[in-house]
Amino acid sequence: MEHVEVFKALSNKARLQILQWLKDPTKNFPAEGCCENGVCVGQIQLKMGVTQSTASEYLSLLQRTGLLTVTRQGQWTYYKRNEDAIRELGKLILEDL
Amino acid sequence: MEHVEVFKALSNKARLQILQWLKDPTKNFPAEGCCENGVCVGQIQLKMGVTQSTASEYLSLLQRTGLLTVTRQGQWTYYKRNEDAIRELGKLILEDL
DNA sequence: CAAAGGTATCGGAAAATAGCGATTTTATCA
């Protein structure tokens, strides 16, 4: 994944918002949508106020860039922040941008 | 300037390249295009291989987001990296993203 | 003041992205 792609993923208010919400899943989402692997698509969609397809596409984009991790569990897909990748990005900007 | 705008500015290969080149002006540009205030538009345009208008617009976009500083000097406009802003962005990602 | 050089801005065509509804896929459960 090129850095350009990561910055593209971040250049959208809704996607930045998702990353913020996922900093504290239990505070921002009902418990039944959360597990140790993150938050399911449906709950994020509800909170975003967009269609299911839009939420799904945003989440999978963030995952493709590495900013989120994804875990399928039964019929649910849980997305979670990838703190390592976020830290790497911060370091990259400090050291290489 | 919202963070989204900074990320938009960074989600373009040519603009990221400009930031890289400006890390070492004298290495990447002929001395006559450089001064302590940065590198003039014309030299950056030549190196980018785009039209003058495109170079000018990319540079002023990077300046509007705060990533570059601009100094007019006679008939030349010099652009320079804003290291403070870049450091702030790195810290922002590490601490708040 | 006129000419020339460097830069900025404007207007537009082509390409990319946003976000939706419809459909398909995958998993559960009776």
Add this chain to the structure above:
DNA sequence: TGATAAAATCGCTATTTTCCGATACCTTTG
């Protein structure tokens, strides 16, 4: 198996971005 539920993918239009050529704006110099 069929019904149902969650999520992914597809197809589409509207909007935004990209990048250009033309033009306008400054500044220097004759």
